[in-house]
Amino acid sequence: MHDTTDRLGKNSLSKKRKGSLRTDRRRLLKAASGAALLLLVRRAGAAPHDNSLVALRVWPADEYSRVTFESRHKLFFSQMLLKDPDRLVVDMEGVDLESVLVNIFGKVLDHDPYIKLIRAAQNRPGVVRLVVDLKTEISPQVFTLAPAGNYGHRLVIDLYPLNPPDPLLALIQKSSPMEAAAGEPAQDGPQTPVATMPPSPQTAEPPTPDKGGQTARRPPPKAKRLFTIALDPGHGGEDPGAIGARGSYEKNVVLSIARRLKRKIDDSPGMRAMLTRDGDYFVPLAQRVVRARKVQADLFVSVHADAFVRPDARGSSVFVLSEKGASSSAARWLAQKENDSDLIGGVNLARQDNHIARTLIDLSLAATINDSIKLGRAVLAALGDINTLHKSHVEQAGFAVLKAPDIPSVLVETAFISNPEEEARLNDDAYQEKMADAILRGIRRYFDDNPPAQRSPFA
Numbered sequence: 379m380h381d382t383t384d385r386l387g388k389n390s391l392s393k394k395r396k397g398s399l400r401t402d403r404r405r406l407l408k409a410a411s412g413a414a415l416l417l418l419v420r421r422a423g424a425a426p427h428d429n430s431l432v433a434l435r436v437w438p439a440d441e442y443s444r445v446t447f448e449s450r451h452k453l454f455f456s457q458m459l460l461k462d463p464d465r466l467v468v469d470m471e472g473v474d475l476e477s478v479l480v481n482i483f484g485k486v487l488d489h490d491p492y493i494k495l496i497r498a499a500q501n502r503p504g505v506v507r508l509v510v511d512l513k514t515e516i517s518p519q520v521f522t523l524a525p526a527g528n529y530g531h532r533l534v535i536d537l538y539p540l541n542p543p544d545p546l547l548a549l550i551q552k553s554s555p556m557e558a559a560a561g562e563p564a565q566d567g568p569q570t571p572v573a574t575m576p577p578s579p580q581t582a583e584p585p586t587p588d589k590g591g592q593t594a595r596r597p598p599p600k601a602k603r604l605f606t607i608a609l610d611p612g613h614g615g616e617d618p619g620a621i622g623a624r625g626s627y628e629k630n631v632v633l634s635i636a637r638r639l640k641r642k643i644d645d646s647p648g649m650r651a652m653l654t655r656d657g658d659y660f661v662p663l664a665q666r667v668v669r670a671r672k673v674q675a676d677l678f679v680s681v682h683a684d685a686f687v688r689p690d691a692r693g694s695s696v697f698v699l700s701e702k703g704a705s706s707s708a709a710r711w712l713a714q715k716e717n718d719s720d721l722i723g724g725v726n727l728a729r730q731d732n733h734i735a736r737t738l739i740d741l742s743l744a745a746t747i748n749d750s751i752k753l754g755r756a757v758l759a760a761l762g763d764i765n766t767l768h769k770s771h772v773e774q775a776g777f778a779v780l781k782a783p784d785i786p787s788v789l790v791e792t793a794f795i796s797n798p799e800e801e802a803r804l805n806d807d808a809y810q811e812k813m814a815d816a817i818l819r820g821i822r823r824y825f826d827d828n829p830p831a832q833r834s835p836f837a
Contacts, residue, residue, distance in 0.1 A: 430474045432530055434481035437615045438490035439659040441542075445496065445510070445535040446616060446724070447481075449473065453533040457520045464512040468520060468535065473506045475499070492516055492537045515540040519726050527722040529616070534724050545672045549606070549652050605830060607643055607651045607821060608670035610680040610779065611636040612716070615660030617723035620685030622801040629658065631804045632681040635792060638814040639681070646818070649825075660723035663778040670785055676830045677753060677821065678787035680779050682716070683804055684768070685796040692800055693768030694761040695791040698750040699781060700774035701743070713775035716789070720778075747774075749786035752828055757788060757820030764812045765793060786824075790817060 428450050437444040447453065447470070454471040470478075478498045486493050494511040501507035519536040523529075611633040613619030619628030636653060643651035652673050654666040661669075670678045684695065697709060704710035754772035761767065768791070780787040792813050793800040803809045 429472050430477035431481050434478070434485055435616070436485045436487070436490070436493070436496075437659045438487055438493070439655075439657045440491060441655075441659070441661075442536055442538045443490055443492040444537070444615060444659065445493070447473075447478075447533040448529060449531050449533075452531045453522055455520065455522070455533055457518070459518060464515055466510040466512065466516070466518050466535070466537070468508045468510070468533075469501055470506050470508065470533065472504060475506050478506050478508070492539070510535065510537070512537070521726045521728065523724045526724075527617075527718075529722070532724060534726070536726065545652070545669060546674065549650065549673050605649045605677075605825060606673055606675045607649065608654060608673065608675035608678045608785070609636045609640055609643075609651050610654040610666050610670070610678065612680060612682040612779075613660075613719060613723070614655050614658055615723060617660055617719050619719075620683060620795050622683075622685075622795040622804075623689055623798040624801055626795055626801055626805055628683045628685070628795055631683050631795065631810075632792070633658070635804075635810050635813050636681045638810055639679075639817055642814055642818050643821070646822075649821075662723070662725045663717065663720055666779055667782045667785075670782060675785050677824070678780070678782055678785045679757075679817065679821070680777075680787070680789040681817075682789060682791050683793060683795040684712070684791040686794060687796075689797055691768070691794045692797045693766040694758070694793055695768045695773065696754040696758040696761070697773050697775060697777060697780070697789040697791070698754050699747055699787065700776060701747065704775035705773045706769075709773040709775040712791075713777045717776070717778045743783045746782070746784060746786055749828060750780070750788055753786045753820070753824045754788045756823040756827075757790060757817055760816040760820035760823070761790070761792075761813075763819075764809075764816050768794075 430450075432448040432450060433446075434448070435444075435446045437446075451472070453473070455468055457466065457468045459466055475498065482496050482498060486496055490513075492513055494513050497509050497511070499507055499509075516537045517540050519534075519538065521534055523532040523534060525531060611629070613629040614633070615629075617629065619632070621627060633655070637656070640651040640653055643649050652669075652675070654669050655661045666680070667678070684691070697712070704713060751772055751774075758767065758770075758772055772788075777789055780789060793804055795801050795804055
């Protein structure tokens with residue numbers, strides 16, 4: 379009996395142990411399932427994979443169209459240009475196809491002069507193939523950019539026309555009949571008489587007696603050619619410039635002011651204007667200078683809207699180039715900020731022309747800076763009629779965009795977009811008109827006192 383009871387007790391103990399082991403297994407499996415579920419939840423809520431495309435942006439313009447791919451890591455690529463039909467093929471390594479497809483959707487506009495469509499597919503494991511269907515023959519530049527400003531790694535595709543138009547010819551063709559008469563070849567028929575440029579009130583000549591003793595006013599001098607002003611709206615495209623307290627972009631405000639100023643200049647006898655950019659796209663700093671020189675500009679006026687860390691900073695300023703250093707620490711800081719535009723906007727350094735660097739040794743640079751100061755003083759005085767002046771004198775610093783060796787050049791900071799009150803005024807149509815009028819008055823005053831040397835009537 380004792381042995382039997384003993385065996386029953388041992389069996390009972392064995393059953394309890396087995397039951398306990400089963401319970402432990404269930405608890406372990408339950409815990410493991412919970413951990414797996416938690417891991418799935420965490421993955422579902424996690425940030426996108428590092429190989430996902432962050433953004434795709436398309437910037438169409440007559441000069442060129444730009445496509446920018448932004449990623450968290452460096453992008454590697456290869457490219458080939460195909461014919462019949464025209465298309466550019468770019469293979470990107472290590473990019474998630476789904477993120478590319480999501481970002482491509484709806485980005486190409488119908489009015490884009492060069493891009494018909496962008497499509498993508500998985501070419502092979504780890505490689506996404508992009509096909510840019512083209513509307514015309516292009517000369518592509520494809521390059522990568524390191525992180526700058528608020529951007530991560532970027533792959534940039536710039537599509538330039540194979541046969542770009544001549545900017546000077548385009549400017550002549552846009553001239554009105556009166557402008558064509560003032561020294562440009564007429565489009566049709568015989569050339570009309572040379573237009574006259576009336577003197578401003580400051581320089582009108584006093585009446586002189588004629589042969590009969592009567593007082594007669596001397597007629598204004600004839601303009602042998604048109605005076606050409608290059609207007610340079612700062613920033614654009616990938617580079618928004620300063621961002622206002624209420625969210626305004628500098629690039630949009632200054633383009634609007636520059637367009638108004640261009641219309642006023644074009645309506646003035648004896649003058650015409652060109653824009654270094656006439657849309658929301660990026661133009662490298664050196665190219666802005668090159669464009670001004672290609673149209674043989676007499677003046678270069680770069681239009682900006684200032685910003686500072688303190689929202690109470692206010693007023694208009696005018697800057698010119700300095701060979702020896704900045705006139706103040708603020709001027710030096712601003713020049714560095716504006717020169718960083720190339721880093722943010724994105725320049726293909728491998729294709730940069732060193733023409734501007736070479737011409738800086740020209741002996742005329744010192745004389746040009748002297749003329750720039752005269753222009754700056756005239757514009758600053760006119761700005762003082764409509765706004766507080768941040769500084770009562772023209773400042774100097776090493777602005778890259780002012781480095782044309784043969785064109786008097788100024789950079790106008792219209793107001794502080796970081797100041798809420800001035801930002802509101804900068805976005806007001808009537809105030810933009812006043813700002814354009816003031817700059818035009820400054821330009822006129824400069825021409826009154828410093829008429830440019832005459833060129834060939836057909837220059």
